[in-house]
Amino acid sequence: MNRRQTRLFAIGSTALATIVFVGLTIDSHRQFPELTNADTITPAVTRGKDVWHEYNCINCHTLFGEGAYYAPDLTKIAQHRGEPYLTAFLKDPSQFYDEQRHRRLMPNQDLDDEEIASLIAFFEWVANVDNQGWPPRPILVAGSSIPGTSMTLAQQDASGPGSTDETLPPGSRPVSEEDDPVALGDALFNSATPTCSACHSIAPGVNLAGPSLAGIASRAEQIIGSEEYQGDADSVEAYIRESIVAPSAYLFPGEMYSANGTSFMPTTYAESLTSEQVDQLVAYLSTFK
Amino acid sequence: MRYKSQSVAYWYFAVAMALFGLQLVFGLLSAAKYLGPDPLLYILPFDVTKVIHTNLLIVWVLTGFMGATYWMVPDESRTELYSTRLAYIQLGLWTAMGVTAIIGYLFRYGTGNKLLEQPLPHKIVIVICMLIFLYNIGMTIKKSGRFTTTEGVLLLGLASAAVLYIPALLHYENYTVSIYYRWWTIHLWVEGVWEMIQGGFLAYLLIRLSGADREVMDKWLYVIVGLVFIAGILGTAHHYYWVGVPSYWLPIGGFFSALEPVALVGMAMYAYYAMRRSGLAHPNNLALHWTIGSAVFTLFGAGLLGFAHTFPSVNKWTHGTLITAMHGHAAFYGAYAMIIMAMITYALPSLTRGRSEDSNSLGYWAFWLQLAGMFGMTLSFATAGIGQVYLERILGLGYLDTQLKIQIHFLMLVATGSIFAVGVGLFIYDFFRLPPRLSVDRDDPALSTQAVR
Numbered sequence: 001m002n003r004r005q006t007r008l009f010a011i012g013s014t015a016l017a018t019i020v021f022v023g024l025t026i027d028s029h030r031q032f033p034e035l036t037n038a039d040t041i042t043p044a045v046t047r048g049k050d051v052w053h054e055y056n057c058i059n060c061h062t063l064f065g066e067g068a069y070y071a072p073d074l075t076k077i078a079q080h081r082g083e084p085y086l087t088a089f090l091k092d093p094s095q096f097y098d099e100q101r102h103r104r105l106m107p108n109q110d111l112d113d114e115e116i117a118s119l120i121a122f123f124e125w126v127a128n129v130d131n132q133g134w135p136p137r138p139i140l141v142a143g144s145s146i147p148g149t150s151m152t153l154a155q156q157d158a159s160g161p162g163s164t165d166e167t168l169p170p171g172s173r174p175v176s177e178e179d180d181p182v183a184l185g186d187a188l189f190n191s192a193t194p195t196c197s198a199c200h201s202i203a204p205g206v207n208l209a210g211p212s213l214a215g216i217a218s219r220a221e222q223i224i225g226s227e228e229y230q231g232d233a234d235s236v237e238a239y240i241r242e243s244i245v246a247p248s249a250y251l252f253p254g255e256m257y258s259a260n261g262t263s264f265m266p267t268t269y270a271e272s273l274t275s276e277q278v279d280q281l282v283a284y285l286s287t288f289k
Numbered sequence: 290m291r292y293k294s295q296s297v298a299y300w301y302f303a304v305a306m307a308l309f310g311l312q313l314v315f316g317l318l319s320a321a322k323y324l325g326p327d328p329l330l331y332i333l334p335f336d337v338t339k340v341i342h343t344n345l346l347i348v349w350v351l352t353g354f355m356g357a358t359y360w361m362v363p364d365e366s367r368t369e370l371y372s373t374r375l376a377y378i379q380l381g382l383w384t385a386m387g388v389t390a391i392i393g394y395l396f397r398y399g400t401g402n403k404l405l406e407q408p409l410p411h412k413i414v415i416v417i418c419m420l421i422f423l424y425n426i427g428m429t430i431k432k433s434g435r436f437t438t439t440e441g442v443l444l445l446g447l448a449s450a451a452v453l454y455i456p457a458l459l460h461y462e463n464y465t466v467s468i469y470y471r472w473w474t475i476h477l478w479v480e481g482v483w484e485m486i487q488g489g490f491l492a493y494l495l496i497r498l499s500g501a502d503r504e505v506m507d508k509w510l511y512v513i514v515g516l517v518f519i520a521g522i523l524g525t526a527h528h529y530y531w532v533g534v535p536s537y538w539l540p541i542g543g544f545f546s547a548l549e550p551v552a553l554v555g556m557a558m559y560a561y562y563a564m565r566r567s568g569l570a571h572p573n574n575l576a577l578h579w580t581i582g583s584a585v586f587t588l589f590g591a592g593l594l595g596f597a598h599t600f601p602s603v604n605k606w607t608h609g610t611l612i613t614a615m616h617g618h619a620a621f622y623g624a625y626a627m628i629i630m631a632m633i634t635y636a637l638p639s640l641t642r643g644r645s646e647d648s649n650s651l652g653y654w655a656f657w658l659q660l661a662g663m664f665g666m667t668l669s670f671a672t673a674g675i676g677q678v679y680l681e682r683i684l685g686l687g688y689l690d691t692q693l694k695i696q697i698h699f700l701m702l703v704a705t706g707s708i709f710a711v712g713v714g715l716f717i718y719d720f721f722r723l724p725p726r727l728s729v730d731r732d733d734p735a736l737s738t739q740a741v742r
Contacts, residue, residue, distance in 0.1 A: 003504065006511035013519035021522050024537070028469070031535045036465045049464055053401030059336035064532040065609030066468065067403055070322070070335045072688035073609055102689045103325030103696070107334050122464075129465060132539065134531035135682065136605050142687035 035130045048122025051115045060106070063126060065134065071106065072141045075131070078123040080138065081209075081264075086123070088259040090116045095255040097142070140198075142208065185284025188277055194266055196281070210265060211252050216240065217289045223250060240282045245270035290639035290726065290733055292363040294370035297377065299640045299725045301356025302633050304384050306717045308349035309626075311391075313710045315342040320706050323692075323699040333395075340394050340406050346621060347404070348387040353629030354486055355379075355422055358443060360636050361493050362426055365440050368433035371425050379421040386414040402467070404475050405457045412458055419451040438507040439496070442514060443489030449482040465533035472528040479621070480549065480591075481521040487583070487628045488513050491560060494580045494631055498571045501563035509559040516552035524549050527599040531608055539601040546599035550592035560584035572646040572734075573638065578656055579631030586627055586660070590619025590667065610677045615670035622663050630716065639735040641723040646734045655715035662709025669705055673698035 001009070032038065052058070060071040077086070089096050090111055099105035111119070189196045199210035206212050220239040223229050231249040233239035242249050247265035251258045258264055269278070290296065318329075319338045327335070363370055370376060390411045393399060399406035407415065426444060430436050457474045461467035492510050495501045526542030560581050569577060594616040598607045607613070634652065638644045673695045681691040726733065 001508065001512075003508055003511070006508045006515070010511040010515035010518075013515040014522070017519050017522035021525070024541070025469075028534050028538075029466075032463065032466060032533075035535065036463055036533045038463060041463060046462060054397075056336045056340060056397055056399065056401045056406075058401060058403045059339045059406075060334075062609040063464075064468065066528075066532065067609070068336070068339050069609065069611050069614055070319075070339070097689065099326045099330075103693065104322075104689065105326070105330065107330050126464065129533040131531045131533045132536060134605060134608065137682070137685055139681065140685065140687040142689045 037125070037128055040125055040128070042121065044118050044121040045125045047114075048118035048120070048125075051111070051119045052122060055109050055111075064129075064131060070104070073135070073139045074123060074126075075135065076127050076138065077141075078120065078127040080140075083120055084259050084262055085209075085264045086120050087116055088255065088264075090119065092255075102142070181280045181283040182287055183284075185280035185282070188273075188281055189284060192269070192273060192277075192281075194268075199265070207256075209256075211254070211257060213285055214288055217286045220286075236286050237282050240285050241278055244273075244278055244281060290636075290729055290735060292369050293727075293729050294373045294376075295360050295363050295636075296640065296725065296727045297370065297373050297380070298356045298360035298636060299727075300377070300380055301352055301359060302636075302640070302720070303725075304380065305349045305352040305356060305629065306633075306720050308345050308352065308387065309713060310717050312342055312345035312349060313706075313713055315339075315345065317703070317706055317710060320699065320703050324696065324703065337394060337397070340399060341391055343404060344390060344394065344406060345387075348383075348390075350621075350625045350629065352380075352383065352387075353625075353632070354447070355383075357490055357629060357632035357636075358422075358426060358447065360632065361443070361490070362429055362440060364497075365437045365493065366430050366433035366435045368429060368435075371428035371432055375421055375425045379418050379425070382414060382421075383418045386411050386418070402471065405471060409458070412454075416451070416454065416458075419447075419454070423448055423451065437503075438510060439489050439492045442485050442492070442510055446482045446485030446489060450478055450486070453477050453482065468532045469529065469534065472525050476525045476528055477522070479624075480524060481518060483625060484517045484521070484552070485514055487587070487624055488517070488556065490628050490632055491556065491580065491584060494576065494635055495560060495563040498573065498577045498580060498635065499563045499567040500570065501567055506559075506563070509555070513552050513555050513559070516548075516555060520545050520548035520552060524599075527604065530601055530604055543600050543602075547596060549599075550588070550596050553588045553592035557584045557588040573635060574647075575652045575656065576631055576635035578653075579627055579634050582656070582660065583623060583627035583631055586619070586623030586663075588623075590616065590621075590623040594619055594667070594671075606682045607674070607678050610674050610682065611670050612674035612678065615667055615674050618670060619663065619667040633720065637720065639733050640726060642726045643723050644734075649719070651715055651719045655712050655719060658712030658715065659709055660712075662705050662707075662712055665705025666702060666709060669698050669702035673702070 052063075057063075057074075058067040060068050062069065062073040062075075064075055065073060081089075090109070092108055093106040094108065097105055189200075199208050200213045201208050206214075217236050220233075220236040224231075224233055224235075224239055229250055231239070231242055231246075233242045233249075239250075247263040247267060248258070248261065251261070251263055273281070315338045318333070319335060319342055322329075322335045322338070359370065359376055390399075390407055393408060393411075394406065399408060405412075423444075426447075430440060430444075453474050456470040459470070461470065488510055492506045496503055496506055523541055523545035526538040527546045528542075529538040530542060561584070564577065564581055571577065598604055598612050598616065638646045676695040676698065677691055680686045680694060681688055686694075729736075
């Protein structure tokens with residue numbers, strides 16, 4: 001190739017790529033309103049976007065996987081956590097995470113109520129954008145989809161203090177109808193929607209979004225015997241059942257679990273689980289003495 | 290230095306070096322925060338150190354490009370610059386813009402839009418500086434009547450960089466659309482027009498240092514530019530996969546991103562053949578190290594490590610993890626930091642007094658410590674990123690728990706980052722240890738060794 005031909009190649013390929021790119025851009029604009037639900041971009045969403053920018057959130061977090069890698073991705077956060085939790089978190093992140101334990105903590109941004117509400121509206125919009133199904137599996141902030149993997153080596157040691165056979169990774173063996181209700185409850189603990197094990201660990205001391213359920217039976221006895229308890233349960237089994245179907249009947253202490261008298265736990269189990277299934281879960285959980 | 294006005298390059302390089310040093314301070318601070326807990330949580334949180342780290346990079350690299358252009362154009366067009374006064378005014382404005390932007394970031398005065406955090410007044414000053422710069426260079430070439438291919442590619446690259454900054458000045462109501470156009474600036478800069486600029490400098494250095502034939506270099510340069518754009522423009526798609534665009538961007542991104550390394554292979558080959566063909570006759574061997582080093586490290590950092598995670602089926606898992614940081618550090622360093630240090634190393638014996646062209650051992654230490662440090666940093670990010678992808682994205686361990694399990698890689702990052710910082714420190718010390726030469730005089734070593742081609 002001589003000099004002229006190489007120059008033609010440079011100009012030609014650039015021009016061609018540019019034309020295709022501009023064409024695809026025009027077509028993308030045609031599709032943006034539908035893909036991004038542009039009709040749901042309310043003033044609150046726009047305001048939330050401005051809050052997101054104003055507080056430089058993107059230089060720690062990612063949104064659509066874009067940003068900095070120092071803090072969790074927030075693309076689907078509004079689907080994972082409800083508004084009461086997100087509000088309480090944004091009011092004071094240190095209530096939920098410990099800098100000594102996680103070695104990292106979000107500084108309190110001193111957001112006011114209006115800013116928080118707008119930011120959550122923006123996250124709601126982001127979570128519903130059609131983005132080719134990314135992320136392929138949920139990105140959790142803390143804890144684990146697979147119980148046990150978030151534990152330390154000492155906690156994983158089956159012979160360690162506080163261990164029972166039940167702390168072995170559940171779901172490790174298949175269950176059938178003939179199985180003991182406890183085994184069925186065990187399987188249900190990891191398969192109900194939303195799955196219990198996403199928020200509750202059964203390992204002692206491992207508190208995730210919800211408190212650890214290790215030792216729940218003994219704890220239930222103390223709770224129903226105490227004066228603070230306002231619920232209707234008169235037995236350990238009844239207490240656990242009540243906790244599943246009416247989570248706010250008794251609020252477990254700690255600002256990370258509830259706010260304004262409402263538990264952060266989903267209230268959908270009363271409808272999504274059959275009475276028989278709740279029995280199985282109760283059977284399973286009441287084994288944790 | 291054959292033209293007195295080339296000495297403006299010294300001041301551009303001096304500002305670039307000072308900002309480079311500052312960039313590392315904020316880089317190391319950010320890296321240390323990965324180890325935590327952070328005693329500066331409420332004084333200098335991560336978002337502030339990180340935004341300063343990346344913005345200093347952009348500012349110093351552009352300062353270096355401008356300085357290197359002011360050095361190269363008189364040489365290529367065989368004339369004095371059109372106006373040194375304009376060049377100094379431009380540098381003053383530019384530096385004031387950069388410094389006030391950094392101070393503003395300390396107080397969260399910025400747009401909060403990744404890499405385009407510059408507030409609007411600063412963005413306008415950036416555009417004004419670019420226009421002064423292009424006018425000055427354009428008039429210099431017009432005055433001389435001699436316009437080489439190398440200059441043409443360089444100028445077109447710089448002019449396109451200015452044009453592509455325009456989408457960054459606009460406001461978008463829809464966050465997805467705003468991301469879409471952010472990449473017109475960022476991606477088309479670093480994987481498009483900046484590569485043209487790098488190619489232009491590379492060709493200039495190879496012609497001067499290895500005596501490569503200009504005709505051959507010009508042809509290579511055109512082929513490389515063609516390859517950069519045919520892959521780079523549509524390769525923008527690899528930033529679009531998961532932000533809310535139509536699905537056809539996935540296969541387009543996968544295919545054209547896979548082509549992106551081809552241009553970089555071409556660039557490395559052309560640098561290597563130029564060196565092989567004409568040997569190492571030029572006494573400034575260190576400048577040749579930086580030149581070839583830049584071409585090779587670009588192939589590694591931008592080409593290979595970029596390719597490692599741009600296929601949609603891979604990127605689905607690696608997107609938004611430290612894998613991106615791995616690629617980003619190696620690519621920017623190889624392609625842009627190294628080519629500027631190559632230009633500086635080539636020009637420095639002429640720009641300072643009492644420096645021989647036979648490069649000193651300090652310069653070699655700076656080169657190898659930087660290379661070792663950056664390679665180590667790349668490996669640290671890579672190992673941390675691979676761990677993160679498997680634990681967090683594939684196994685579903687929480688983000689915070691995953692970060693705890695990959696702490697050892699952050700220790701490695703701080704250690705190798707410190708080695709890199711020592712290398713950069715030596716380079717900066719070597720730059721400033723001798724006084725500048727501000728006139729053309731007889732003891733300039735370049736006048737005796739630099740053949741006019």
